[in-house]
Amino acid sequence: MKMSFAGGTDAVGSLGMLLENDEGRYLFDYGLTPAKPPRYPLKVPPTDALFITHSHLDHVGMAPWLCGEYGTSVWGTELTLEISTLLLEDCIKVARLENYAIPYDMSDVRRFVEESTIIRHGDKAHLGDLVIKPLHAGHIPGSSMYRIETPNKELVFTGDINTIDTQLQKRAQPPKCQTLIMESTYAGRPHPPRKKVEEEFISKVEEVLDRKGTVIIPAFAVGRTQEVIQVLSQLDEEMWLDGMGRRVSQIYMKHPECIRDPGALRKAVGNMDFVKTPLQREKALEAPIVVTTSGMLDGGPVMNYLMKRKNDKRSAILLTGYQVEDTNGRTLMDTGSIEIEGEMHRVHCEVCQFDFSAHAGHDELVRFAEGSGAEEVILVHGDKRAELEKDLSRFTKVLLPTDSDIYEQ
Numbered sequence: 001m002k003m004s005f006a007g008g009t010d011a012v013g014s015l016g017m018l019l020e021n022d023e024g025r026y027l028f029d030y031g032l033t034p035a036k037p038p039r040y041p042l043k044v045p046p047t048d049a050l051f052i053t054h055s056h057l058d059h060v061g062m063a064p065w066l067c068g069e070y071g072t073s074v075w076g077t078e079l080t081l082e083i084s085t086l087l088l089e090d091c092i093k094v095a096r097l098e099n100y101a102i103p104y105d106m107s108d109v110r111r112f113v114e115e116s117t118i119i120r121h122g123d124k125a126h127l128g129d130l131v132i133k134p135l136h137a138g139h140i141p142g143s144s145m146y147r148i149e150t151p152n153k154e155l156v157f158t159g160d161i162n163t164i165d166t167q168l169q170k171r172a173q174p175p176k177c178q179t180l181i182m183e184s185t186y187a188g189r190p191h192p193p194r195k196k197v198e199e200e201f202i203s204k205v206e207e208v209l210d211r212k213g214t215v216i217i218p219a220f221a222v223g224r225t226q227e228v229i230q231v232l233s234q235l236d237e238e239m240w241l242d243g244m245g246r247r248v249s250q251i252y253m254k255h256p257e258c259i260r261d262p263g264a265l266r267k268a269v270g271n272m273d274f275v276k277t278p279l280q281r282e283k284a285l286e287a288p289i290v291v292t293t294s295g296m297l298d299g300g301p302v303m304n305y306l307m308k309r310k311n312d313k314r315s316a317i318l319l320t321g322y323q324v325e326d327t328n329g330r331t332l333m334d335t336g337s338i339e340i341e342g343e344m345h346r347v348h349c350e351v352c353q354f355d356f357s358a359h360a361g362h363d364e365l366v367r368f369a370e371g372s373g374a375e376e377v378i379l380v381h382g383d384k385r386a387e388l389e390k391d392l393s394r395f396t397k398v399l400l401p402t403d404s405d406i407y408e409q
């Protein structure tokens with residue numbers, strides 16, 4: 001069996017792993033890199049099946065092209081497929097709005113839906129002599145790793161994983177395998193203890209409210225918004241949710257089997273007021289706390305709140321995750337200014353960052369690899385893989401592939 005990569009080996013984005021044997025060609029994830037403009041992986045030859053680990057665009061963003069071009073069948077959990085469709089449609093809308101070329105359209109997204117097959121954790125897919133099994137990944141609701149059983153060995157493709165319990169997800173356990181293809185987004189970067197992050201976050205919110213400021217919390221719609229509103233649910237305050245996070249939260253609640261504590265999520269969503277109309281946004285603009293997209297301040301409703309509060313020293317922007325290079329969020333952290341409608345604006349309110357990451361940190365990745373008992377570890381989906389390689393010296397083989405390498409498995 002041949003293994004190669006369409007993208008995403010040495011960077012966080014555009015991940016795609018291709019396996020090929022005498023019977024067929026199978027892809028595991030096929031994402032794009034959400035940048036301005038987006039970057040795309042290599043175009044793969046006709047492919048029989050695509051297995052999606054989860055609904056983030058760096059894992060699923062190229063799937064409609066594949067379905068439109070070859071009629072490839074798509075496999076994923078029901079929740080992953082549903083949220084993916086939402087994000088893919090949004091991706092086309094954003095590309096149109098920003099005038100970026102995108103290699104597929106709404107008819108390809110429809111084809112993606114038509115070609116979809118639901119696979120649950122615990123189910124098996126038999127494709128030729130491969131047996132493929134999704135396992136809980138702990139990253140976002142519905143996310144999977146894939147165990148791939150071949151006649152002579154077992155491989156595991158992790159997609160994105162988290163190995164600590166969060167509000168939203170139970171931790172992932174390392175599955176036994178011979179070859180582990182592991183994400184390395186946080187290679188070289190440990191996380192602070194989550195409990196401490198939550199406490200500091202809540203005390204910052206309280207501090208801002210005490211000085212009569214407004215708290216603006218930018219968060220990704222998928223996963224991060226729900227994590228953050230669950231942390232906020234301990235507060236008895238008026239809180240608003242604006243942007244796609246509302247729709248995603250409602251879809252999550254239809255899938256309690258994918259949520260660590262469905263009752264806690266329901267309570268958290270129940271505590272929020274939703275922005276659905278311009279009038280409600282007017283109200284939210286005056287409210288003490290708002291959670292809104294986009295998480296890295298690259299457009300979305302958050303821009304309204306930033307425009308309103310940027311000169312208010314009592315108010316604060318609480319970033320809820322890592323800010324990727326070339327995003328407005330990163331510019332804000334590095335320079336104290338942001339771009340709003342093509343113009344740079346100085347921001348005078350407080351800016352803080354909290355690490356609510358849904359990825360395993362450096363030490364957790366090392367422990368996960370060790371727990372798998374693998375002989376061979378293949379590191380992908382990270383720009384600091386060498387940092388992780390240093391701590392994996394006890395493995396027989398550690399590989400850092402590039403996008404053009406081909407391995408015999």
Ligand SMILES: [Zn+2]
Binds near residue numbers: 054056139160
């Ligand atoms: Zn992800």
Ligand SMILES: [Zn+2]
Binds near residue numbers: 012059160381
């Ligand atoms: Zn990812």
